[in-house]
Amino acid sequence: MSNGATDVIYRDCTLCEAHCGVQITVDRGVGKVVDIRGDTEDPFSRGYICPKSTGLVGLSTDPDRVRHPLQRKGKDFQEISWEDALETVAERLGEIRTDHGANAIATYLGNPNAHDFGSNLSVPALVKAIGTKWRFSATSVDQLPKMFANQLLFGSPGSFAVPDLDRTDFFLILGANPLVSNGSIMTAPDMRGRLRALRERGGTLVVVDPRLTESAAIADLHVPIQPGTDALFLFALIHTIFDDQLADTGPLQQSVTGHESLRELARPFSPESVAEATGIAPETTRKLAHQFAKARTAACYGRLGICTQEFGTLASWLIDVLNILTGNLDRAGGVMFPHPAHAHAGPARRSSRMPYDRWRSRVRGLPEFAGELPVATLAEEIDTPGEGRVRALVTVAGNPV
CATH class of the missing domain: 3.30.200.210 (Phosphorylase Kinase; domain 1)
Structure with missing residues (x-):
């Protein structure tokens, strides 16, 4: 009472x-x-x-909130104790593991696991104890291409260079709507207030997106683009920066390699050559390239719309290449590596082998990356009979159905 x-x-x-x-x-x-x-x-x-x-x-x-374990009995669920629930799960998973091997058990981790310190500590231990390679999560329909690009550029999937939004002078957004998402992979609450402050201090906000999103509606410039052509547009920006001698990596010069290879990669993608595909006028691309390169500080940021397309990894890589090429990586007002609450592999060490294609899915033969398989293969791994079929699924804070 x-x-x-x-x-x-x-x-x-x-x-x-x-x-x-x-x-x-x-x-x-x-x-x-x-x-x-x-x-x-x-x-x-x-x-x-x-x-x-x-x-x-x-x-x-909420009266509908689940507060106790529920076990299916026919078409209904029956409340059981935590002790009975844990004993049942351990017994049934143990039987499947003994009869069919650890890979007959799959795990799926939903997005909330990434936001909870307790899950970050406990769930990996559970997955390791099961011993399965059939690991899935929301990541492969979210930011996995970005993490792949992080590995290629910085040596670790978890090395995210995030915009220093509060100090930047030029903010270029592709395939993201931070006014609604609150800045995914940016950790910047009150996005409306931060974007308003950017413009009030004389900064520029440009949104490149097929839709007039909420973020685009408050921008200084909205540039419509044909869906899935972001990599072409980014290559055209880089082409212009090289062509007009705007490249300046600044303090990063001694740490960056591959300038000439990048120049050759970008050479075929002039603003004129990609204009029909992207729907962006060449003069708009050239102007944006000059504005970005000449700004005192600038940050290019892409998110879900960049990752969930055919060339998602390439586009994610090009975004950070643009930041590097203009001297805006690891710089106040550019994009920076934040200090995490707990340690991760970090950008300093490259592993001897890329964490990629060490095993493949059973049905379509798609490669793993960073220890997990594309969640798009999960249903077929359950439904397709044969050796190695998934016979149990453990989901944590997720709803893959």
Whole structure:
């Protein structure tokens, strides 16, 4: 029974990558969340939260929320204890592993795992204990091409160079809508406020996107592009930068190799040669190349629309190549490597072998990358009879159906 006393707990919202700081008020008597608001002392969000955070109050008390393990009994589910649930899972997975091998068990990790420190610590241990190579996640329908490009450029899939949005003078966005996503792979709460501040300090916002997105609607310039042609457009920018002698890697000069190879790669892709395919006038491409290269600081950023296309890896690679070629990598106001909350492989060491194509899917023979297979193959690995068929699926914070 409530006695009116409350406690205030400070956490961060894990519903998206912005990780806004939240102040949670809990009724001490019944242990019930009664209020959630932004944490004004949080250095990232500074008191900002979106409706998803405030909606967590209702989620915590929703009668449809699953609070106990449920076991299927015919067409219905029956509540069972945690002890019985864990024993049942261990027994059935153990039988399948013994009879058919570890690879008869597949795992699927949903997007929320990436936003939760507890999941980051515990789930890899579970997957390792199962011992399966049949690992899937939301990553392969999200940012895996970007991670592949990270490996090629920086030596680690997790080495993301993110825009220093608060200090940049020129922000070029391709295939992203940060006003809605809150800046995926950027961790920048209050995106509307940050983009407004960019323009108020005299900066420029350019959005290249087939749609007039919410972000494009507030930009200084929206450049419509034919879907799937971002790599051609980026090559044309790089072609212009070389052609008009705008390339300047600055302090990165001693660390960058392959200038001439890149110049040759970009040579066939003049703004005129790609204009019909991209739908972008050559003069627009040339002007943007000059503006980006001559800006005091600039950052090029691409996201889901870049990754989920035929040349997603190439386009992701070209975005960071553009940042490097103009001296905007690892620079205030450009794109920078943030300090993570916990250590990862980092950009300093390259592994002796690319974490790619060490095994392949059974049905179509598609290669793994960074330890996982394309989730597009999961259904066929379950449905197709034969040796190595997936007979059990463990999902964590995901809904692959």
